[in-house]
Amino acid sequence: MPSLGAMLARVTTFAIDGVEPRRIVVEVDIRPGLPAFTIVGLADTAVRESRERVRAAIQNSGYEFPQRRITANLAPASLRKVGPGFDAALALAVLAASGQFDPARLRDVAVYGELSLGGELRPAAGTLAVAEGARRHRIPALVVPAVQAPEASLIDGIRVLGVSSLRGAVDAVTGRALPPVTGPSVLGGAGTIEPDLAEVRGQGFALHAMEVAAAGGHNLLLSGPPGTGKTMLARRLPSILPPLRREDAIEVTRVHSVAGLHTAGLIATRPFRAPHHTISAAGLVGGGSPPRPGEASLAHRGVLFLDELSEFQRPAIEALRQPLEDGRVTIVRGQRALVFPTRFMLVAATNPCPCGFAGVGDRCSCSEPDIRRYERRLSGPLLDRIDLLVDVAGPSEAELRAAPLTDSATVRDRVILARQRQLHRLRGTRAACNAELDAGLLQKLVRLDEAAHASLGDAYRGGALSARGRHRVLRVARTIADLAGREVVTRADVLEALTLRQRIGVAQAAPA
Numbered sequence: 001m002p003s004l005g006a007m008l009a010r011v012t013t014f015a016i017d018g019v020e021p022r023r024i025v026v027e028v029d030i031r032p033g034l035p036a037f038t039i040v041g042l043a044d045t046a047v048r049e050s051r052e053r054v055r056a057a058i059q060n061s062g063y064e065f066p067q068r069r070i071t072a073n074l075a076p077a078s079l080r081k082v083g084p085g086f087d088a089a090l091a092l093a094v095l096a097a098s099g100q101f102d103p104a105r106l107r108d109v110a111v112y113g114e115l116s117l118g119g120e121l122r123p124a125a126g127t128l129a130v131a132e133g134a135r136r137h138r139i140p141a142l143v144v145p146a147v148q149a150p151e152a153s154l155i156d157g158i159r160v161l162g163v164s165s166l167r168g169a170v171d172a173v174t175g176r177a178l179p180p181v182t183g184p185s186v187l188g189g190a191g192t193i194e195p196d197l198a199e200v201r202g203q204g205f206a207l208h209a210m211e212v213a214a215a216g217g218h219n220l221l222l223s224g225p226p227g228t229g230k231t232m233l234a235r236r237l238p239s240i241l242p243p244l245r246r247e248d249a250i251e252v253t254r255v256h257s258v259a260g261l262h263t264a265g266l267i268a269t270r271p272f273r274a275p276h277h278t279i280s281a282a283g284l285v286g287g288g289s290p291p292r293p294g295e296a297s298l299a300h301r302g303v304l305f306l307d308e309l310s311e312f313q314r315p316a317i318e319a320l321r322q323p324l325e326d327g328r329v330t331i332v333r334g335q336r337a338l339v340f341p342t343r344f345m346l347v348a349a350t351n352p353c354p355c356g357f358a359g360v361g362d363r364c365s366c367s368e369p370d371i372r373r374y375e376r377r378l379s380g381p382l383l384d385r386i387d388l389l390v391d392v393a394g395p396s397e398a399e400l401r402a403a404p405l406t407d408s409a410t411v412r413d414r415v416i417l418a419r420q421r422q423l424h425r426l427r428g429t430r431a432a433c434n435a436e437l438d439a440g441l442l443q444k445l446v447r448l449d450e451a452a453h454a455s456l457g458d459a460y461r462g463g464a465l466s467a468r469g470r471h472r473v474l475r476v477a478r479t480i481a482d483l484a485g486r487e488v489v490t491r492a493d494v495l496e497a498l499t500l501r502q503r504i505g506v507a508q509a510a511p512a
Protein backbone atom coordinates (compact mmCIF):
# COMPACT_ATOMS: atom_id res chain seq x y z
CA MET A 1 0.00 0.00 0.00
CA PRO A 2 1.29 3.46 -0.81
CA SER A 3 2.46 5.13 2.36
CA LEU A 4 1.81 8.83 2.79
CA GLY A 5 5.20 10.01 4.04
CA ALA A 6 8.29 10.66 1.95
CA MET A 7 9.88 7.59 0.46
CA LEU A 8 13.06 6.92 -1.39
CA ALA A 9 14.04 4.18 -3.83
CA ARG A 10 17.32 3.67 -5.57
CA VAL A 11 18.40 1.47 -8.51
CA THR A 12 21.43 1.17 -10.77
CA THR A 13 21.41 1.69 -14.50
CA PHE A 14 24.12 2.60 -17.00
CA ALA A 15 24.96 5.36 -19.44
CA ILE A 16 27.18 4.59 -22.44
CA ASP A 17 30.18 6.81 -22.95
CA GLY A 18 31.67 5.88 -26.32
CA VAL A 19 31.70 2.14 -25.76
CA GLU A 20 32.26 2.40 -22.00
CA PRO A 21 29.51 1.71 -19.48
CA ARG A 22 29.17 4.32 -16.70
CA ARG A 23 27.21 3.49 -13.62
CA ILE A 24 24.24 5.74 -12.93
CA VAL A 25 22.22 5.55 -9.75
CA VAL A 26 18.60 6.53 -10.23
CA GLU A 27 17.14 7.90 -6.99
CA VAL A 28 13.46 8.62 -6.76
CA ASP A 29 12.03 10.61 -3.89
CA ILE A 30 8.28 10.91 -3.46
CA ARG A 31 6.70 13.26 -0.93
CA PRO A 32 3.40 15.00 -0.37
CA GLY A 33 2.83 18.10 -2.45
CA LEU A 34 1.42 19.22 -5.74
CA PRO A 35 1.70 16.44 -8.33
CA ALA A 36 4.92 16.89 -10.29
CA PHE A 37 7.58 14.70 -11.86
CA THR A 38 11.02 16.29 -12.13
CA ILE A 39 14.26 14.71 -13.36
CA VAL A 40 17.49 16.34 -12.22
CA GLY A 41 21.11 15.44 -12.88
CA LEU A 42 22.33 16.55 -16.33
CA ALA A 43 19.86 14.60 -18.40
CA ASP A 44 19.54 15.12 -22.16
CA THR A 45 16.24 15.61 -23.99
CA ALA A 46 15.58 11.92 -24.50
CA VAL A 47 15.97 11.32 -20.76
CA ARG A 48 13.65 14.21 -19.91
CA GLU A 49 11.09 12.86 -22.35
CA SER A 50 11.37 9.69 -20.39
CA ARG A 51 8.93 11.20 -17.85
CA GLU A 52 6.03 10.89 -20.24
CA ARG A 53 6.88 7.32 -21.20
CA VAL A 54 7.33 6.30 -17.57
CA ARG A 55 4.03 7.85 -16.54
CA ALA A 56 2.07 6.21 -19.37
CA ALA A 57 3.82 2.87 -19.02
CA ILE A 58 3.09 2.72 -15.29
CA GLN A 59 -0.59 3.50 -15.76
CA ASN A 60 -1.05 1.24 -18.76
CA SER A 61 0.57 -1.64 -16.89
CA GLY A 62 -2.13 -1.43 -14.24
CA TYR A 63 -0.04 0.28 -11.55
CA GLU A 64 -0.75 3.53 -9.87
CA PHE A 65 1.17 6.64 -10.88
CA PRO A 66 1.61 8.59 -7.63
CA GLN A 67 -0.17 11.96 -7.59
CA ARG A 68 2.50 13.56 -5.42
CA ARG A 69 5.78 15.35 -5.84
CA ILE A 70 8.23 13.01 -7.54
CA THR A 71 11.87 13.94 -7.91
CA ALA A 72 14.24 11.66 -9.81
CA ASN A 73 17.94 12.30 -9.46
CA LEU A 74 20.49 10.72 -11.79
CA ALA A 75 23.82 10.48 -10.03
CA PRO A 76 26.65 11.32 -10.48
CA ALA A 77 25.39 14.71 -11.60
CA SER A 78 28.64 15.46 -13.44
CA LEU A 79 28.09 12.77 -16.06
CA ARG A 80 25.93 13.66 -19.05
CA LYS A 81 23.05 11.17 -19.35
CA VAL A 82 22.14 10.29 -22.90
CA GLY A 83 19.48 8.09 -24.42
CA PRO A 84 16.29 6.27 -23.55
CA GLY A 85 17.84 3.31 -21.72
CA PHE A 86 16.94 4.79 -18.32
CA ASP A 87 13.15 4.39 -18.66
CA ALA A 88 12.85 1.02 -16.99
CA ALA A 89 15.07 1.99 -14.06
CA LEU A 90 13.06 5.18 -13.51
CA ALA A 91 9.74 3.34 -13.63
CA LEU A 92 10.87 0.67 -11.19
CA ALA A 93 12.21 3.29 -8.78
CA VAL A 94 8.92 5.24 -8.95
CA LEU A 95 6.95 2.06 -8.23
CA ALA A 96 9.18 1.14 -5.30
CA ALA A 97 9.29 4.66 -3.86
CA SER A 98 5.49 4.78 -3.97
CA GLY A 99 5.28 1.58 -1.99
CA GLN A 100 4.05 -0.65 -4.79
CA PHE A 101 6.88 -3.05 -3.99
CA ASP A 102 9.71 -3.20 -1.48
CA PRO A 103 12.57 -0.80 -2.45
CA ALA A 104 15.06 -3.28 -0.96
CA ARG A 105 14.38 -5.49 -3.97
CA LEU A 106 16.25 -3.03 -6.16
CA ARG A 107 19.50 -3.23 -4.21
CA ASP A 108 21.18 -6.08 -6.05
CA VAL A 109 19.97 -5.45 -9.54
CA ALA A 110 20.72 -3.15 -12.47
CA VAL A 111 18.01 -2.24 -14.94
CA TYR A 112 18.33 -1.18 -18.58
CA GLY A 113 15.77 -0.65 -21.33
CA GLU A 114 13.34 1.72 -22.98
CA LEU A 115 9.60 1.69 -22.23
CA SER A 116 6.78 2.06 -24.68
CA LEU A 117 3.69 3.98 -23.61
CA GLY A 118 1.90 0.64 -23.30
CA GLY A 119 4.48 -0.69 -20.85
CA GLU A 120 6.50 -2.98 -23.13
CA LEU A 121 10.24 -3.09 -22.53
CA ARG A 122 12.04 -2.20 -25.74
CA PRO A 123 15.63 -2.86 -26.76
CA ALA A 124 18.12 -0.07 -26.10
CA ALA A 125 21.54 0.37 -27.67
CA GLY A 126 24.61 -0.80 -25.79
CA THR A 127 23.24 -3.71 -23.78
CA LEU A 128 26.47 -5.71 -24.00
CA ALA A 129 28.45 -2.80 -22.57
CA VAL A 130 25.83 -2.46 -19.82
CA ALA A 131 26.24 -6.12 -18.90
CA GLU A 132 30.00 -5.57 -18.68
CA GLY A 133 29.34 -2.59 -16.44
CA ALA A 134 27.12 -4.66 -14.16
CA ARG A 135 29.83 -7.28 -13.80
CA ARG A 136 32.49 -4.67 -13.17
CA HIS A 137 30.40 -3.21 -10.35
CA ARG A 138 29.62 -6.68 -9.01
CA ILE A 139 25.89 -6.29 -9.44
CA PRO A 140 24.54 -9.84 -9.41
CA ALA A 141 21.50 -9.39 -11.67
CA LEU A 142 20.56 -7.32 -14.70
CA VAL A 143 17.09 -6.69 -16.07
CA VAL A 144 17.13 -6.17 -19.85
CA PRO A 145 14.58 -6.44 -22.68
CA ALA A 146 13.98 -10.12 -23.45
CA VAL A 147 15.26 -9.85 -27.05
CA GLN A 148 18.58 -8.59 -25.73
CA ALA A 149 19.03 -11.29 -23.10
CA PRO A 150 21.19 -13.43 -25.44
CA GLU A 151 23.47 -10.43 -25.93
CA ALA A 152 23.74 -9.59 -22.22
CA SER A 153 24.33 -13.29 -21.44
CA LEU A 154 27.65 -13.15 -23.29
CA ILE A 155 29.06 -11.72 -20.09
CA ASP A 156 29.65 -14.38 -17.45
CA GLY A 157 29.02 -13.89 -13.78
CA ILE A 158 25.74 -11.98 -13.82
CA ARG A 159 22.21 -13.26 -13.81
CA VAL A 160 20.40 -11.86 -16.84
CA LEU A 161 16.67 -11.32 -16.39
CA GLY A 162 15.17 -10.87 -19.85
CA VAL A 163 11.66 -9.44 -19.63
CA SER A 164 9.32 -7.97 -22.19
CA SER A 165 7.26 -5.57 -20.08
CA LEU A 166 7.33 -3.37 -17.03
CA ARG A 167 5.14 -5.93 -15.32
CA GLY A 168 7.64 -8.64 -16.17
CA ALA A 169 10.40 -6.45 -14.73
CA VAL A 170 8.52 -6.00 -11.45
CA ASP A 171 7.82 -9.73 -11.24
CA ALA A 172 11.50 -10.48 -11.91
CA VAL A 173 12.97 -8.12 -9.30
CA THR A 174 10.43 -9.07 -6.64
CA GLY A 175 10.98 -12.75 -7.36
CA ARG A 176 7.29 -13.28 -8.09
CA ALA A 177 8.04 -14.76 -11.51
CA LEU A 178 11.58 -15.25 -12.76
CA PRO A 179 12.06 -15.31 -16.51
CA PRO A 180 13.71 -18.38 -18.01
CA VAL A 181 17.49 -18.32 -18.22
CA THR A 182 18.69 -17.46 -21.75
CA GLY A 183 21.98 -18.73 -23.06
CA PRO A 184 24.29 -16.54 -25.08
CA SER A 185 23.78 -16.88 -28.82
CA VAL A 186 26.45 -16.76 -31.50
CA LEU A 187 25.76 -15.30 -34.92
CA GLY A 188 27.73 -16.86 -37.76
CA GLY A 189 31.34 -17.80 -37.14
CA ALA A 190 31.97 -21.45 -37.87
CA GLY A 191 32.29 -22.70 -41.44
CA THR A 192 32.94 -20.88 -44.66
CA ILE A 193 32.17 -17.26 -45.36
CA GLU A 194 30.50 -16.19 -48.58
CA PRO A 195 31.28 -15.05 -51.23
CA ASP A 196 34.18 -17.36 -52.14
CA LEU A 197 37.35 -16.88 -54.16
CA ALA A 198 36.41 -19.93 -56.23
CA GLU A 199 34.15 -17.65 -58.28
CA VAL A 200 37.13 -15.59 -59.46
CA ARG A 201 38.85 -16.62 -62.73
CA GLY A 202 42.49 -15.82 -63.37
CA GLN A 203 43.83 -12.88 -61.31
CA GLY A 204 46.75 -14.88 -59.92
CA PHE A 205 48.69 -11.77 -58.96
CA ALA A 206 45.79 -9.99 -57.28
CA LEU A 207 44.83 -13.17 -55.42
CA HIS A 208 48.35 -13.47 -54.12
CA ALA A 209 48.27 -9.84 -53.00
CA MET A 210 45.02 -10.50 -51.15
CA GLU A 211 46.51 -13.50 -49.42
CA VAL A 212 49.49 -11.43 -48.27
CA ALA A 213 47.16 -8.64 -47.15
CA ALA A 214 45.01 -11.05 -45.16
CA ALA A 215 48.01 -12.84 -43.66
CA GLY A 216 49.74 -9.69 -42.41
CA GLY A 217 46.70 -7.46 -41.88
CA HIS A 218 48.04 -5.07 -44.52
CA ASN A 219 45.96 -2.34 -46.10
CA LEU A 220 45.45 -2.86 -49.81
CA LEU A 221 44.70 -0.69 -52.82
CA LEU A 222 43.39 -2.31 -55.98
CA SER A 223 43.70 -0.17 -59.06
CA GLY A 224 42.50 -0.97 -62.55
CA PRO A 225 40.13 -0.29 -65.41
CA PRO A 226 36.36 -0.77 -65.04
CA GLY A 227 35.02 -4.29 -64.91
CA THR A 228 38.29 -6.04 -64.13
CA GLY A 229 37.00 -7.53 -60.89
CA LYS A 230 38.28 -5.12 -58.21
CA THR A 231 34.99 -4.97 -56.35
CA MET A 232 34.54 -8.68 -56.81
CA LEU A 233 37.96 -9.38 -55.27
CA ALA A 234 37.56 -6.99 -52.35
CA ARG A 235 34.23 -8.49 -51.33
CA ARG A 236 35.92 -11.85 -51.01
CA LEU A 237 38.53 -10.71 -48.54
CA PRO A 238 36.49 -11.65 -45.42
CA SER A 239 36.41 -15.25 -46.65
CA ILE A 240 40.17 -15.61 -46.21
CA LEU A 241 40.65 -13.71 -42.96
CA PRO A 242 41.44 -15.64 -39.80
CA PRO A 243 38.47 -16.27 -37.48
CA LEU A 244 37.73 -13.74 -34.76
CA ARG A 245 39.03 -14.61 -31.33
CA ARG A 246 36.34 -14.49 -28.68
CA GLU A 247 37.63 -11.33 -27.02
CA ASP A 248 37.72 -9.63 -30.42
CA ALA A 249 34.20 -10.82 -31.19
CA ILE A 250 33.05 -9.24 -27.92
CA GLU A 251 34.66 -5.95 -28.98
CA VAL A 252 32.93 -6.08 -32.36
CA THR A 253 29.58 -6.89 -30.78
CA ARG A 254 29.98 -4.09 -28.24
CA VAL A 255 30.50 -1.49 -30.97
CA HIS A 256 27.60 -2.72 -33.08
CA SER A 257 25.39 -2.82 -30.03
CA VAL A 258 26.32 0.73 -29.01
CA ALA A 259 25.55 1.85 -32.58
CA GLY A 260 22.04 0.51 -32.06
CA LEU A 261 22.42 -2.13 -34.75
CA HIS A 262 20.46 -4.97 -33.33
CA THR A 263 22.80 -7.83 -32.52
CA ALA A 264 20.97 -10.29 -30.23
CA GLY A 265 24.11 -12.35 -29.78
CA LEU A 266 27.81 -12.57 -30.41
CA ILE A 267 28.97 -11.35 -33.80
CA ALA A 268 31.48 -14.05 -34.61
CA THR A 269 32.33 -13.13 -38.20
CA ARG A 270 34.53 -10.24 -39.16
CA PRO A 271 32.58 -7.20 -40.27
CA PHE A 272 32.78 -6.01 -43.86
CA ARG A 273 31.70 -2.40 -44.30
CA ALA A 274 31.44 -0.78 -47.70
CA PRO A 275 30.15 2.77 -47.23
CA HIS A 276 29.02 4.68 -50.30
CA HIS A 277 31.45 7.35 -51.54
CA THR A 278 29.02 10.16 -50.61
CA ILE A 279 29.55 9.41 -46.91
CA SER A 280 30.48 12.36 -44.66
CA ALA A 281 33.48 12.50 -42.38
CA ALA A 282 31.19 12.00 -39.38
CA GLY A 283 29.56 9.00 -41.00
CA LEU A 284 32.94 7.49 -41.67
CA VAL A 285 34.70 8.00 -38.34
CA GLY A 286 31.81 8.72 -35.99
CA GLY A 287 30.08 11.80 -34.69
CA GLY A 288 26.66 13.34 -34.37
CA SER A 289 24.70 14.01 -31.24
CA PRO A 290 24.69 11.83 -29.29
CA PRO A 291 27.93 10.62 -30.88
CA ARG A 292 27.63 7.34 -32.74
CA PRO A 293 30.36 5.08 -33.99
CA GLY A 294 31.13 5.55 -37.70
CA GLU A 295 31.84 3.01 -40.41
CA ALA A 296 35.50 2.87 -39.34
CA SER A 297 34.37 1.57 -35.94
CA LEU A 298 31.70 -0.72 -37.35
CA ALA A 299 34.55 -2.23 -39.41
CA HIS A 300 36.62 -2.77 -36.23
CA ARG A 301 38.47 -6.14 -36.49
CA GLY A 302 37.14 -6.51 -40.02
CA VAL A 303 37.37 -4.80 -43.38
CA LEU A 304 36.58 -1.22 -44.35
CA PHE A 305 36.14 -1.21 -48.11
CA LEU A 306 36.27 2.12 -49.91
CA ASP A 307 35.12 1.35 -53.43
CA GLU A 308 35.75 4.10 -56.01
CA LEU A 309 38.23 5.75 -53.64
CA SER A 310 38.75 8.81 -55.83
CA GLU A 311 35.06 9.71 -55.48
CA PHE A 312 35.19 10.10 -51.69
CA GLN A 313 35.18 13.63 -50.31
CA ARG A 314 38.53 14.88 -49.20
CA PRO A 315 37.44 15.70 -45.60
CA ALA A 316 36.12 12.16 -45.18
CA ILE A 317 39.41 10.69 -46.35
CA GLU A 318 41.39 13.08 -44.15
CA ALA A 319 39.32 12.05 -41.15
CA LEU A 320 40.54 8.47 -41.55
CA ARG A 321 44.08 9.48 -40.71
CA GLN A 322 43.80 9.23 -36.94
CA PRO A 323 41.81 5.99 -36.90
CA LEU A 324 44.34 4.41 -39.26
CA GLU A 325 47.29 5.56 -37.17
CA ASP A 326 45.93 4.86 -33.70
CA GLY A 327 43.39 2.09 -34.11
CA ARG A 328 40.82 4.27 -32.42
CA VAL A 329 39.09 7.55 -32.90
CA THR A 330 38.42 10.26 -30.36
CA ILE A 331 35.34 12.43 -30.71
CA VAL A 332 35.21 15.53 -28.59
CA ARG A 333 31.77 16.75 -27.58
CA GLY A 334 31.63 19.65 -25.17
CA GLN A 335 33.55 18.58 -22.10
CA ARG A 336 33.75 14.95 -23.11
CA ALA A 337 36.07 12.93 -25.25
CA LEU A 338 34.55 9.71 -26.51
CA VAL A 339 36.68 6.89 -27.82
CA PHE A 340 35.61 4.30 -30.37
CA PRO A 341 37.89 1.49 -31.58
CA THR A 342 38.87 1.43 -35.27
CA ARG A 343 41.23 -1.45 -35.89
CA PHE A 344 40.20 -2.41 -39.39
CA MET A 345 41.86 -3.51 -42.59
CA LEU A 346 41.49 -0.87 -45.25
CA VAL A 347 40.81 -2.06 -48.76
CA ALA A 348 40.30 0.52 -51.45
CA ALA A 349 39.55 0.22 -55.14
CA THR A 350 40.01 2.80 -57.82
CA ASN A 351 40.40 3.36 -61.52
CA PRO A 352 43.90 4.55 -62.47
CA CYS A 353 42.63 7.74 -64.14
CA PRO A 354 39.38 9.63 -64.84
CA CYS A 355 38.48 7.57 -67.92
CA GLY A 356 39.60 4.41 -66.18
CA PHE A 357 41.90 3.02 -68.84
CA ALA A 358 45.36 4.39 -68.09
CA GLY A 359 47.91 1.68 -68.79
CA VAL A 360 45.62 -0.33 -71.07
CA GLY A 361 47.27 -0.01 -74.47
CA ASP A 362 46.32 3.38 -75.90
CA ARG A 363 42.71 3.27 -74.70
CA CYS A 364 43.22 6.03 -72.16
CA SER A 365 41.78 9.33 -73.33
CA CYS A 366 42.90 11.44 -70.36
CA SER A 367 45.40 14.26 -70.65
CA GLU A 368 48.57 14.19 -68.62
CA PRO A 369 47.35 17.00 -66.26
CA ASP A 370 44.03 15.15 -65.77
CA ILE A 371 45.90 12.09 -64.64
CA ARG A 372 48.19 14.09 -62.35
CA ARG A 373 45.21 15.78 -60.71
CA TYR A 374 43.52 12.45 -60.26
CA GLU A 375 46.56 10.96 -58.60
CA ARG A 376 46.93 13.88 -56.26
CA ARG A 377 43.43 13.20 -55.01
CA LEU A 378 44.37 9.63 -54.26
CA SER A 379 47.68 10.25 -52.60
CA GLY A 380 48.15 11.83 -49.22
CA PRO A 381 46.88 10.50 -45.93
CA LEU A 382 45.59 7.14 -47.07
CA LEU A 383 48.31 6.09 -49.43
CA ASP A 384 50.83 6.54 -46.64
CA ARG A 385 49.10 3.80 -44.71
CA ILE A 386 48.64 1.31 -47.53
CA ASP A 387 51.29 -1.40 -47.68
CA LEU A 388 50.09 -3.08 -50.86
CA LEU A 389 49.36 -1.33 -54.14
CA VAL A 390 48.18 -3.68 -56.82
CA ASP A 391 47.25 -3.20 -60.45
CA VAL A 392 44.36 -5.35 -61.53
CA ALA A 393 43.96 -6.21 -65.19
CA GLY A 394 41.01 -8.09 -66.61
CA PRO A 395 41.32 -11.87 -66.98
CA SER A 396 42.08 -13.21 -70.43
CA GLU A 397 39.49 -15.12 -72.42
CA ALA A 398 41.36 -18.38 -71.71
CA GLU A 399 41.41 -17.61 -67.98
CA LEU A 400 37.69 -16.95 -67.95
CA ARG A 401 37.08 -20.40 -69.41
CA ALA A 402 39.59 -22.17 -67.18
CA ALA A 403 38.99 -23.48 -63.67
CA PRO A 404 39.48 -21.04 -60.77
CA LEU A 405 43.01 -20.85 -59.42
CA THR A 406 42.06 -21.47 -55.81
CA ASP A 407 39.28 -21.29 -53.24
CA SER A 408 38.87 -19.41 -49.99
CA ALA A 409 39.26 -22.35 -47.60
CA THR A 410 42.68 -23.22 -49.05
CA VAL A 411 43.95 -19.66 -48.82
CA ARG A 412 42.45 -19.13 -45.39
CA ASP A 413 44.32 -22.13 -43.96
CA ARG A 414 47.63 -20.63 -45.07
CA VAL A 415 46.62 -17.21 -43.72
CA ILE A 416 45.79 -18.71 -40.32
CA LEU A 417 49.19 -20.42 -40.09
CA ALA A 418 50.98 -17.21 -41.07
CA ARG A 419 49.06 -15.27 -38.41
CA GLN A 420 49.97 -17.81 -35.77
CA ARG A 421 53.66 -17.36 -36.54
CA GLN A 422 53.20 -13.60 -36.17
CA LEU A 423 51.33 -13.86 -32.90
CA HIS A 424 54.06 -16.08 -31.54
CA ARG A 425 56.81 -13.68 -32.58
CA LEU A 426 54.89 -10.64 -31.37
CA ARG A 427 53.80 -11.94 -27.99
CA GLY A 428 54.52 -9.37 -25.32
CA THR A 429 54.38 -6.50 -27.81
CA ARG A 430 51.45 -4.26 -28.69
CA ALA A 431 51.33 -5.48 -32.27
CA ALA A 432 49.22 -8.45 -33.34
CA CYS A 433 50.24 -8.72 -36.99
CA ASN A 434 52.98 -7.54 -39.34
CA ALA A 435 51.00 -4.52 -40.52
CA GLU A 436 51.32 -3.14 -36.98
CA LEU A 437 55.13 -3.35 -36.88
CA ASP A 438 56.56 0.10 -36.22
CA ALA A 439 60.14 1.13 -36.89
CA GLY A 440 61.34 -0.20 -33.53
CA LEU A 441 59.70 -3.58 -33.88
CA LEU A 442 60.86 -3.92 -37.48
CA GLN A 443 64.41 -3.33 -36.35
CA LYS A 444 64.13 -5.82 -33.53
CA LEU A 445 62.05 -8.59 -35.01
CA VAL A 446 62.55 -8.75 -38.76
CA ARG A 447 65.70 -10.67 -39.63
CA LEU A 448 67.01 -10.56 -43.20
CA ASP A 449 69.71 -12.69 -44.77
CA GLU A 450 72.65 -11.05 -46.55
CA ALA A 451 71.15 -11.18 -50.05
CA ALA A 452 67.88 -9.71 -48.79
CA HIS A 453 69.77 -6.82 -47.22
CA ALA A 454 71.61 -6.25 -50.47
CA SER A 455 68.41 -6.12 -52.57
CA LEU A 456 66.74 -3.75 -50.19
CA GLY A 457 69.83 -1.54 -50.21
CA ASP A 458 69.85 -1.52 -54.03
CA ALA A 459 66.23 -0.45 -54.21
CA TYR A 460 66.81 2.28 -51.65
CA ARG A 461 69.97 3.65 -53.25
CA GLY A 462 68.39 3.43 -56.69
CA GLY A 463 65.74 5.87 -55.51
CA ALA A 464 62.87 3.42 -56.02
CA LEU A 465 62.22 3.44 -52.29
CA SER A 466 61.77 6.15 -49.69
CA ALA A 467 62.62 5.58 -46.03
CA ARG A 468 58.96 5.01 -45.27
CA GLY A 469 58.61 2.80 -48.30
CA ARG A 470 61.48 0.72 -47.00
CA HIS A 471 59.51 -0.01 -43.82
CA ARG A 472 56.54 -1.02 -45.88
CA VAL A 473 58.59 -3.41 -47.94
CA LEU A 474 60.03 -4.91 -44.76
CA ARG A 475 56.59 -5.48 -43.26
CA VAL A 476 55.28 -7.10 -46.42
CA ALA A 477 58.44 -9.20 -46.89
CA ARG A 478 58.02 -10.40 -43.30
CA THR A 479 54.49 -11.54 -44.15
CA ILE A 480 55.60 -13.29 -47.33
CA ALA A 481 58.22 -15.15 -45.30
CA ASP A 482 55.56 -16.03 -42.70
CA LEU A 483 53.35 -17.50 -45.42
CA ALA A 484 56.32 -19.61 -46.51
CA GLY A 485 57.11 -20.60 -42.91
CA ARG A 486 60.54 -18.91 -42.87
CA GLU A 487 61.93 -17.11 -39.83
CA VAL A 488 64.59 -15.28 -41.83
CA VAL A 489 63.49 -13.04 -44.70
CA THR A 490 65.20 -13.92 -47.98
CA ARG A 491 66.01 -11.99 -51.11
CA ALA A 492 63.04 -13.54 -52.92
CA ASP A 493 60.72 -12.27 -50.17
CA VAL A 494 62.06 -8.74 -50.54
CA LEU A 495 61.77 -8.77 -54.34
CA GLU A 496 58.23 -10.06 -54.12
CA ALA A 497 57.35 -7.37 -51.61
CA LEU A 498 58.72 -4.78 -54.02
CA THR A 499 56.47 -6.03 -56.82
CA LEU A 500 53.45 -5.75 -54.51
CA ARG A 501 53.90 -2.01 -54.51
CA GLN A 502 53.86 -1.46 -58.21
CA ARG A 503 51.36 0.91 -59.61
CA ILE A 504 51.40 2.55 -62.97
CA GLY A 505 50.32 5.96 -61.77
CA VAL A 506 51.20 6.77 -58.20
CA ALA A 507 54.40 4.74 -58.22
CA GLN A 508 55.80 7.27 -60.65
CA ALA A 509 54.38 10.30 -58.90
CA ALA A 510 56.00 9.44 -55.58
CA PRO A 511 58.59 6.79 -54.81
CA ALA A 512 57.18 3.93 -52.78
Ligand SMILES: Nc1ncnc2c1ncn2[C@@H]1O[C@H](COP(=O)(O)OP(=O)(O)OP(=O)(O)O)[C@@H](O)[C@H]1O
Binding pocket: 199, 200, 201, 202, 203, 224, 225, 226, 227, 228, 229, 230, 231, 232, 233, 349, 350, 351, 395
Ligand atom coordinates in the same frame (compact mmCIF):
# COMPACT_ATOMS: atom_id res chain seq x y z
N1 LIG B 1 38.37 -12.40 -62.74
C1 LIG B 1 37.05 -12.54 -62.87
N2 LIG B 1 36.49 -13.76 -62.77
C2 LIG B 1 35.15 -13.89 -62.88
N3 LIG B 1 34.29 -12.89 -63.10
C3 LIG B 1 34.81 -11.66 -63.23
C4 LIG B 1 36.19 -11.43 -63.11
N4 LIG B 1 36.42 -10.10 -63.25
C5 LIG B 1 35.22 -9.55 -63.45
N5 LIG B 1 34.24 -10.46 -63.43
C6 LIG B 1 32.82 -10.22 -63.63
O1 LIG B 1 32.65 -8.86 -63.94
C7 LIG B 1 31.82 -8.22 -63.01
C8 LIG B 1 32.32 -6.81 -62.76
O2 LIG B 1 33.46 -6.85 -61.93
P1 LIG B 1 33.68 -5.76 -60.82
O3 LIG B 1 32.43 -5.07 -60.50
O4 LIG B 1 34.39 -6.40 -59.70
O5 LIG B 1 34.65 -4.76 -61.59
P2 LIG B 1 35.40 -3.51 -61.04
O6 LIG B 1 36.84 -3.72 -61.34
O7 LIG B 1 35.04 -3.26 -59.66
O8 LIG B 1 34.86 -2.39 -62.01
P3 LIG B 1 34.63 -0.81 -61.74
O9 LIG B 1 35.97 -0.16 -61.88
O10 LIG B 1 33.71 -0.41 -62.84
O11 LIG B 1 34.06 -0.67 -60.40
C9 LIG B 1 31.85 -9.09 -61.78
O12 LIG B 1 30.67 -9.01 -61.04
C10 LIG B 1 32.03 -10.46 -62.37
O13 LIG B 1 30.78 -11.00 -62.71
Ligand SMILES: [Mg+2]
Binding pocket: 230, 231, 232, 307, 308, 349
Ligand atom coordinates in the same frame (compact mmCIF):
# COMPACT_ATOMS: atom_id res chain seq x y z
MG1 LIG C 1 33.94 -1.71 -58.75
